[in-house]
Amino acid sequence: MSINSHYPQAEDFRHALNARYRAASIWQALFLSALLIAIISLLALIYNVLDGAFGFVAFDYKNDPAAYTSTPMSELTQKELAAILKDNLSSGAYNKLEKEQPLEKRSQAELYTLFLERLVELDTKNTWSMTESLLHENEIRAEVARKYPTAKLEFRSWLTPQFLVTPMSSKAEFAGVRTAILGSLWLVGIAILFALPIGTGAAIYLQEYAPKNFLTSIIQTNINNLSGVPSIVYGMLGLAVFVRVMEPLTSGSVFGVTDANGRTVLSAGLTMGILVLPLIIINAQEAIKAVPDSLRQAAYGVGATRWQTVWHHVLPNALPGILTGTILSISRALGETAPLIVVGASTFISMDPDSPFSKFTALPIQIYQWTTRAQSEFHAIAAGAIVVLLILLLTLNATAILLRNRFQRRW
Amino acid sequence: MNLKSAEARKFRQFDLKKKFRISESIIQASLFFAGILSIFITIAIVYELGKEAMLFFNDPDVTLGKFLGTTKWQPGIGQYGIWALVSATLVTSFIAMVISLPLGLASAIYLSEYASSKARSILKPVLEILAGIPTVVYGYFALLFVTPILKSIFGDQIQVYNMLSAGLVMGIMILPLISSMSEDALSAVPRSLREAAYAMGATKVETSLQVVLPAALSGIGAALIVGISRAVGETMIVAVAAGSGPNFTFDPFKAAETMTGHIARISGGDLSYNSIDYTSLFAIAMMLFLLTLVLNLISQQIVNRFRERYE
Numbered sequence: 103m104s105i106n107s108h109y110p111q112a113e114d115f116r117h118a119l120n121a122r123y124r125a126a127s128i129w130q131a132l133f134l135s136a137l138l139i140a141i142i143s144l145l146a147l148i149y150n151v152l153d154g155a156f157g158f159v160a161f162d163y164k165n166d167p168a169a170y171t172s173t174p175m176s177e178l179t180q181k182e183l184a185a186i187l188k189d190n191l192s193s194g195a196y197n198k199l200e201k202e203q204p205l206e207k208r209s210q211a212e213l214y215t216l217f218l219e220r221l222v223e224l225d226t227k228n229t230w231s232m233t234e235s236l237l238h239e240n241e242i243r244a245e246v247a248r249k250y251p252t253a254k255l256e257f258r259s260w261l262t263p264q265f266l267v268t269p270m271s272s273k274a275e276f277a278g279v280r281t282a283i284l285g286s287l288w289l290v291g292i293a294i295l296f297a298l299p300i301g302t303g304a305a306i307y308l309q310e311y312a313p314k315n316f317l318t319s320i321i322q323t324n325i326n327n328l329s330g331v332p333s334i335v336y337g338m339l340g341l342a343v344f345v346r347v348m349e350p351l352t353s354g355s356v357f358g359v360t361d362a363n364g365r366t367v368l369s370a371g372l373t374m375g376i377l378v379l380p381l382i383i384i385n386a387q388e389a390i391k392a393v394p395d396s397l398r399q400a401a402y403g404v405g406a407t408r409w410q411t412v413w414h415h416v417l418p419n420a421l422p423g424i425l426t427g428t429i430l431s432i433s434r435a436l437g438e439t440a441p442l443i444v445v446g447a448s449t450f451i452s453m454d455p456d457s458p459f460s461k462f463t464a465l466p467i468q469i470y471q472w473t474t475r476a477q478s479e480f481h482a483i484a485a486g487a488i489v490v491l492l493i494l495l496l497t498l499n500a501t502a503i504l505l506r507n508r509f510q511r512r513w
Numbered sequence: 514m515n516l517k518s519a520e521a522r523k524f525r526q527f528d529l530k531k532k533f534r535i536s537e538s539i540i541q542a543s544l545f546f547a548g549i550l551s552i553f554i555t556i557a558i559v560y561e562l563g564k565e566a567m568l569f570f571n572d573p574d575v576t577l578g579k580f581l582g583t584t585k586w587q588p589g590i591g592q593y594g595i596w597a598l599v600s601a602t603l604v605t606s607f608i609a610m611v612i613s614l615p616l617g618l619a620s621a622i623y624l625s626e627y628a629s630s631k632a633r634s635i636l637k638p639v640l641e642i643l644a645g646i647p648t649v650v651y652g653y654f655a656l657l658f659v660t661p662i663l664k665s666i667f668g669d670q671i672q673v674y675n676m677l678s679a680g681l682v683m684g685i686m687i688l689p690l691i692s693s694m695s696e697d698a699l700s701a702v703p704r705s706l707r708e709a710a711y712a713m714g715a716t717k718v719e720t721s722l723q724v725v726l727p728a729a730l731s732g733i734g735a736a737l738i739v740g741i742s743r744a745v746g747e748t749m750i751v752a753v754a755a756g757s758g759p760n761f762t763f764d765p766f767k768a769a770e771t772m773t774g775h776i777a778r779i780s781g782g783d784l785s786y787n788s789i790d791y792t793s794l795f796a797i798a799m800m801l802f803l804l805t806l807v808l809n810l811i812s813q814q815i816v817n818r819f820r821e822r823y824e
Contacts, residue, residue: 126718130627136619140692141639143685147646150658303547311541312548323813325551330739330809331802332746334773335558337780338798342561346786376554383551409540437647440748440773444780466649466749473653473753481657488650499645 151492154485155261158235160246161275162253164223183213190221211264219276226275227253229478261486269452270463274472274479279487281451285367285462286436288455292371293378293435298428301382305424308383309390310412329380337444340373345445354459365446367455367462373445374438378431385427389420422509429502433495439466465491562802565795572789584761586775588793597759598797601769605680605751606744608765612684613740617691618733624692625699626721644689652753655682660754667766674756674768683750687740694739698732699725735812742808746801748773772797 167175170186178186184205188196199205205213218224227250230242235257246255268278304325312318345364350356352369393416401411447467455462465487472484569575575593583594620640624633659678663671671677702725710720726733756768757778770778776794784791 122716122719126716129718129722130623133619133623133627136616137623137636137639139616140620140643140685140688141636144639144643146658147650147654150654151650154657300547300550303544304551307541307544307548311544321548321552323810324555326813327806327809328551328554330742330805331558332742332748332773332805334746334748334776335562335798335802335805338776338795339554339558339561341780342565342795343557379554380551407534407537409537433645437645437649439647439649440752440777443752443777446780466647469649469653470749470753473649473656484653488653491647492650495645495647 151485151488153231153233154482155489156232156235156259157257157482158230158239158242158255159258159479159482160227160229160250160253160255162225162227162250164225165221167222170217170221178210178214178217180208180210180213183210183217184208186221187213187216195220215264215268215276219271219273224273224275226273226477226479229482260482261489265483265486266490269454270450270468271452272450274477274483277483279465279468279490281454282463282465282468282487283490284454285447285467286464288367288458288460288462289371289374289442289464290432290435292368292458293374294428294432296372296375297379297382297431301379302386302424304379304383305386305390306412306417309387310408310416325380325383329384332440333377333438334440334444336373336377337441339376340369340441340445344369344372352459354457357459359457359459365448365461366459368458370442370445370447370462370464371458373441374435377438377441378435381431381434382427385430386420386424389423389427390416392423393419422505426502426506429498429505433498433502436495436498437466437491439470442467443470465494558802562795562799565792566799568787569789569792569796572792574789586759588789593793594761595797595800597761598770598772598775600761600763601676601751601755601759602745602771602773604676604763604765604769605683605755605771606741608677608680609683609687609744609747610737610740612681613687613691614737616684617688617736617740618695620688621692621695621699622721622726625696626717626725640689640692643685644693646686648686648747648749649753651682651686652749655679655750655754671766672756672768674754675766676751676755676769677765679751679753679755680765682754683744683747686747686750687743690743691736691740694736695729695733698729698736701732702728731815731818735815738808738812738815742805742812745808746773746805748777752777772801 170190171178171182173182187199187205191199199216208216228246230238235242243255246253265278266283267280268276269281271277308318308322312321344352348369349364352364352366352372353359354366354368397415397419398411401415406414442464447463448461451461451463453460469484469487469491472480472487475481570577570580574591579593580595583592584596584600585592585594586597620636624636628636655678656674659682660671660673660675663675663678664673706724706728707720710724715724751771751774755774756770757774758768758770759775760767760769762769776797779790779794784794
């Protein structure tokens with residue numbers, strides 16, 4: 103009796119219970135809405151990028167194309183274009199182009215770009231995002247007619263096959279990401295060449311050899327901490343060590359390369375290698391840990407040495423896990439920007455990197471450069487470059503997941 | 514006698530003692546070197562950053578009073594007030610945590626306590642994709658999507674470059690980290706605790722919030738600390754969207770430069786070694802390194818203690 107009197111009875115009880123159920127559903131809705139916010143943010147980001155990569159562009163020709171040829175511009179052939187360029191370019195500019203690659207050997211599209219860039223001097227007046235272009239087409243047409251009477255309006259995709267294969271240019275309409283993609287590949291290649299053997303070696307040491315002592319626990323803690331160091335700090339380390347102290351080596355001057363300082367793709371690649379090293383070690387350790395002990399015992403039982411056991415039994419079974427970790431590290435290295443800025447990526451470069459001692463740029467650097475420009479056409483090509491980068495990363499991560507699912511063994 | 518020595522020799526052939534193999538020791542030594550390299554990297558970071566930072570602090574013009582006591586940062590003309598940069602780092606990190614902690618925690622509770630395995634298999638990859646997007650892309654998103662939205666809400670009160678937009682987007686970036694670390698902490702809470710709560714007649718929410726959450730609090734604390742360290746070290750979002758130029762202000766509508774953003778902007782230009790501008794960057798980087806190191810160590814300590822309790 104006395105206990106019951108403290109608790110709600112009958113009607114009151116049902117009231118209290120209903121209130122609790124109501125609270126429960128409200129809370130559940132709140133929890134779910136947090137996830138929905140995350141999903142909406144992701145969709146908004148993807149929409150934002152795609153929205154920027156397509157849309158109307160208003161442009162004008164500084165010089166009338168009719169002054170160069172009587173053929174309509176869309177019907178110019180490769181031969182005609184080569185002839186026009188030869189007749190109208192200054193001899194210095196023409197010889198420079200010929201030296202890079204003879205005009206006869208260049209494609210029609212390439213010559214057409216040159217024609218627009220050097221002779222007609224295409225001039226972008228304004229650009230609009232995809233949504234604006236689709237929803238307010240008439241307003242845009244009216245605005246263009248009013249503000250730029252001679253300009254033409256065209257719906258264009260900033261992401262074209264041409265965009266992938268043309269080098270950097272000071273004009274957004276003619277810029278491409280070729281140099282940036284090649285730079286990124288060089289970077290990632292050097293980073294992995296450095297970090298994969300050392301990282302795997304460190305993981306093998308820690309899992310298979312290391313005694314349980316103070317030094318080992320220091321190494322382990324240290325690796326976990328290194329993975330949490332901000333990437334810009336690695337950039338500062340790279341600047342101080344690779345760019346400055348090791349300049350003779352990283353600039354290539356000990357190998358007879360003279361026209362470079364320490365701000366080369368080698369320095370950046372090594373910096374990136376150090377940055378992904380903890381990641382590779384931790385992933386490889388997990389993969390090695392997952393190999394069952396019975397395999398090792400069996401190898402020891404038939405008289406294998408420790409290294410034979412590791413090389414013939416542990417490593418082959420841990421390989422898919424190590425590879426997955428490597429791919430994840432590659433995608434981390436592809437997206438990192440801050441250390442590259444610090445180590446000194448070139449902001450404007452149109453030469454392909456051809457050796458470890460080349461100056462370089464990289465995809466995220468280009469995105470950063472273009473995003474921070476004021477003109478809207480640069481934002482549009484930044485969006486195009488982001489699409490390229492995201493597709494690259496998505497492909498890599500999908501490969502990693504497939505690899506994991508395909509080869510992951512359950513012991 | 515003869516027989517005995519012959520027998521002994523035969524025995525020695527099957528000596529079971531561990532043989533010394535030179536190649537094995539070489540391999541072991543090089544593996545050890547690979548393992549110890551990470552220590553060298555840490556030493557190199559501390560040494561290089563410390564060396565240049567010492568050069569900065571040893572400059573007769575730089576005093577600790579100026580460094581910590583004033584609010585203007587322009588080493589080129591003798592202004593060394595680090596608060597001009599720290600204030601922006603504090604504001605953007607605070608906004609990021611205000612966004613990412615509740616959202617990350619709520620989504621972790623949903624994923625670990627509510628979601629069916631099928632829902633999890635759809636929802637988890639979304640968070641993983643968010644976590645894998647390069648920060649420079651978030652910077653683009655902040656400047657060209659979030660800032661225009663904020664502009665249309667607040668009008669001219671808010672500057673084109675502002676800390677609010679950078680902080681908000683940083684919060685979205687850190688959300689997956691908080692969520693996955695909190696989820697680990699929540700799912701490490703033993704089932705028996707939940708069953709006990711249900712047996713007492715508690716609803717699912719009551720169980721989650723009043724039983725499971727308190728039990729996982731230390732793990733969530735670790736997630737919070739790692740999140741803060743990530744926010745403090747984040748560079749690209751603030752470099753793109755928060756503005757360039759040190760500015761001592763706590764107003765999120767204003768443009769200001771964080772410690773990381775400042776390093777990125779100054780080192781991006783042509784910088785002559787041995788100038789005060791150059792060494793000052795290392796002083797800032799040293800502060801960043803020590804700060805994130807302490808935060809990470811604390812969080813690891815928490816996670817380790819937490820693990821021991823339930824195993």
